[in-house]
Amino acid sequence: MNAPRPDVLQRRRQILDAADEVFCEHGVHAPLELVVERAGLGRATLYRNFPDRRALLAALLDRALQALEQCARDSAARPDGLFVLIRDLAEHTAVCAPLADYWRSVGRADPLVEQAHQRIMDSLMPLLRQAIAAGLCRADVGERDIAIVVDMLAVCLRGGDEQERRSLAADSARLVAQALEAPGRAGGRRPQTVQAATA
Template sequence: MTTSAKRLDSAARRAQLLDVADRVFTAHGVHAPLDLIVEMAGVGRATLYRQFPDRHMLLLALMERSAQWLATRARRLAHRDDAFFRLLDYMASRIVRSPALSDYWRTTRMSDPRFSDVYQEVLNAFAPPVARAQRAGLLHADVRADDIPLLASMLAAGLRGETDAERRQLVGRALCIVQRGLTPSAPGGCLPGTVNDLS
């Protein structure tokens, strides 16, 4: 096997382990036994620990991947005046899909140097959409990109739901309230196409 093929195989294995870890943590919480990930992924312990030496490194990798997905979406939406609200929508959907990881992320401190790069990537993704929405008159002028962790915490209040359906309903409601508060002259209802479909 060539070096490039080995790299591809390693990257694919890493992605598979992250997918499995996300499912395990969603079902059992972030303190679930790592052996569950090993078993569900069909790999040996050595394979998991080669990629992720400990639980912290695994959770950090999940956070980094989530931030990268957000940044990719931000680039795809860069031409839209409402990109900021669509990114908030996306953040709400991630909270619903990965409640354990979202709760873990919510409880980390921005001052913790282990997470500073991840937080900065999220803020960088939101900064241009914030400025564009403000120029278009869609967003209050005093909103800043570094308000995003606070907004994420507000949306994460929906994690109190006991079932997936309850979480979807609560996160959708929180999203509606947050959007109305951020939008100048917002109508009485929620912005169209943002709350009902968090798939």
């Protein structure tokens, strides 16, 4: 199968960038005409790439997960990569609150939501094992605990605006990091890398 032409990929990126902005500003039920206007493209181009709203939302979800997976790869060599990724996940939830809230409302039974959850866990678990091996994370933290952490980060959605949600995201990531720390580290001086990841 031939790869899409660069101009086709560029138009798709334009639509996704526009949809990301519009949905974050006006909610996921904003008129798709706003997306068309923001992208500077025709309505036919939108529907040629994304036949309906769910297809557009699914593409935004996939793009966010790809970014998270890239962050996980970039953090793979860092003992504190787990804390870096948790901070990144919390911040993304805060910035894209309407999108995150939409997928939470859909429910875990939805195949797309279940796949997204699995991709998040697949990114976090190797970093968890690495943090435990480096003595930065408690040895008794397991997959169920990390799944709970992912769900807890949704507290960022309670902020009234993006600035407040960003502040809540930073606080949430910091508190989660402190809870996951290996015994003897909480309340003491943490390694510089962990401090940087949770500041």
